[in-house]
Amino acid sequence: MDRRRINGPAGATQPPVFDDVVSQGAKTVSGRSRMPDASRKMYLKTGVTPSASGSAYLEMETSAKPGASGLKLSCSVHGPRALPRSAPFSPHIVLSTHIKYAPFATKQRRGYLRDPSERDLGIHLEAALRGAIIADRWPKSGVDIIISIVEGDQDRETSKSQGEEAWDMMNALAGCITVAAAALADAGIDCVDTVAGGVAALVQDGGADSTPTIVVDPIPSDHAKILAACCIAYLPTRDEVTNLWFRGDLPASDMDLYTHLVEKGILASRNANCVLTNCLMETIE
Amino acid sequence: MTTPTIDLPGPIFAKLAPHPYQLRALSRGARTNGRATQEPRALSINASPLSHAHGSALVRLGDTTVLCGVRGELLPVEQIPQFRPLGGEEEYLEGEYGGAGGIGRGELRDYDLLVPNIELATGSAPQFLPGVPPTALAQTLSTRVYSLLHAAGLVKAGDLRVWYRPGEGKKQEDGGMEGVEQEVAEEDRVVAYWVLYIDLLFLSYDGNPFDAAWAAVVAALRDTKLPVTRWDPDREMVVCSRAEERKLNIKGLPVACSAAVFMEKEQSEAVTVAGDGRNWILLDPDRLEETLCKEMITIVVDCSDGETRIKSLEKQGGTVLGRELIRGFVGVAEERWAEVQMAMK
Secondary structure, eight states, rough: TTTTTTOHHHHHHHHBHHHHHHHHOOHHHOOOOOOOOOOOOOEEEOOOOOTTEEEEEEEEEEESSSSSSEEEEEEEEEEEEOOOOTTTOOOOOOOEEEEEEEETSSSOOOOOOOOOHOOOOOOHHHHHHHHTOOGGGTTTEEEEEEEEEOSSSSSOOOOOSSHHHHHHHHHHHHHHHHHHHHHHHHTOOSSSSSOOEEEEEEESSSSSSSOEEEESSOOOGGEEEEEEEEEEEEEEETTTEEEEEEEEEOOOOOOOOHHHHHHHHHHHHHHHHHHHHHHHHHOOO | OOOOOOOOHHHHHHOOOOOOOHHHHTTTTTTTTTTTOOOOOOEEEEEEEOOOEEEEEEEEETTEEEEEHHHHHHEEEGGGOOOOOOOOHHHHHHHHHHHTTTTTTTTHHHHEEEEEEETTTTTTTTOOOOOSSHHHHHHHHHHHHHHHHHHOHHHOOHHHEEETTTTHHHOOOOOOOTTTOOOTTTOEEEEEEEEEOOOOEEEOOOOOOHHHHHHHHHHHHOEEEEEEEETTTTTTTOOOOOOOOEEEOBBBOEEEEEEEEESOOOOOHHHTTOOOOOOEESOOOHHHHHHHOOOOEEEEETTTTTSOEEEEEEEEEOSSSOHHHHHHHHHHHHHHHHHHHHHHH
16 A cells, blocks of 8 residues: 555556457467568657657557557656765766666556565666676766656557566567667767667467467467567677677577577567667757 | 955856846846746747647746646546535536536536646756656646636536437437536436546746646637546446537636745745845746746636636745736736737637
8 A cells, every 4th residue: 555646546456358259269479570680660759758868759650550559658867866875885976777667568467666566677777787788987877767657568459468467578578678779868978879679579470270470569368378578689880799688488498499480589689779870860960 | 365356257246146146137127047037938838739638738937847647537427435425406506607716516526526736846956856756846836726727716626527418319329418408307317427537747947837827728728628428237337429519618818927026135034024126026036047036926816708807826935016006007017918818829
């Protein structure tokens, strides 16, 4: 019970339950309309929060309705600033990342306190950015990177929820990495390169015995089954991977499959990086 | 010793000595942000930006950006500790149309059906960083929005009731909540209520949060469409229709208008020599101006019935604004109302 917020009625409220069988039956797996190697369209803009040192906003296209956007992220960077006196000495900049889903971001209403999955995302993001920032330029200072997931990447109509959360988190993380890189650049924090996130997945569109294919930037509702996915943070000019997050179930014998998945993840993050550099170039002009 | 000439660019001067900087600008007839004293920032409202919420709005007031999402959840009456079933037809009609501003029998307040919360800790400004409990400002804002929601009677309790009409099911298959005007059979009863979670997220903060937040709440509520509901007696639960939606009936259009009073003397001196020196009333203060001003006024007006009604008046922190000035300020608020009404369309 959080006394500092308005909590509403004492009794538990339930999200609406829908019963229209007709519309549910009509909605099946729509299939992927893009090429396997094509990423979704992305909109990126810097400078949305003028009082922050740097900020950026990212929108990703969704598949359900053409033109409508799925993932929406807002990121602000505060700092670099002096660490409080009580903090121990640090020869590098201290990154603190904070990712929070807005209460209205997902199908189920989210609370205001961060849950473990959001903390997990924050740690992944920190790992991805730490490899890109030239940290020893700011000893004894800290920077806060705060991302609000305004809208999650979920299809509103799909009724099935076969553990899709996990895959949605990967897409969200890829977006977070890209938007944070844009905000860091906007804040003028020196980085070795622009880092961008990308997701690749091994999907099985047909039945259980069809051959799985690797796609870039997957949308869980487009595919019948996702076997594995990996989210990559990649520095293109240095050809370095700063963070790799793999999830799923693959036979250990097939090393090629892993390598292919990582390669496709790198491809996805290269795609995102094009948008990122274009956006930053536009800002400079 | 010669006094060194100070040649500082504006922004640095503003950081070092904000009060003299603002004072000098005002003496020349404009604020530091280039606006006239009675000139508000442009307000833009973008309805339905979110897909998961039942109603949403994005409001931009200069550099203040706030996003509001309204989400309905169902509260079965068994979950309400002190539930009083609605009495006969008379009582329920009164709740529907009469009562104080359409708030019904106090159901909204008694059962706590409106839940507004304001989140500032999104990095919207350097002083609001996450990881700490909500700041005093965030708590105050949430409470102000909460009390104004109830006082202004924006939402009708009738819109949030979910009925079970055993007689109607035979006549038409999906009765739902419509046809409230129809004669009430004896067995009709309220089985649940919609609870509206109104969540406000500040994406960017540059002063005057209440005006922006309130405009976002009103715009999001006007945009809210709740699914048509039906009580399923077999499963003993409320089920919603995906196809049919019903708009909320929002009564009136209250608009908040805030101003801050800037004193010629700095705050620490002003306490000792009150009523001395010039002062300026700054409409729609930004972040810098808010930190320099102690006295604030917020007035909520509604001119949608043709005449101006004051829904709320809040003033704190000083003695400059007297009766005459407040009366004059109502005129300013009326102008603001017309601007906001244009933006709502």
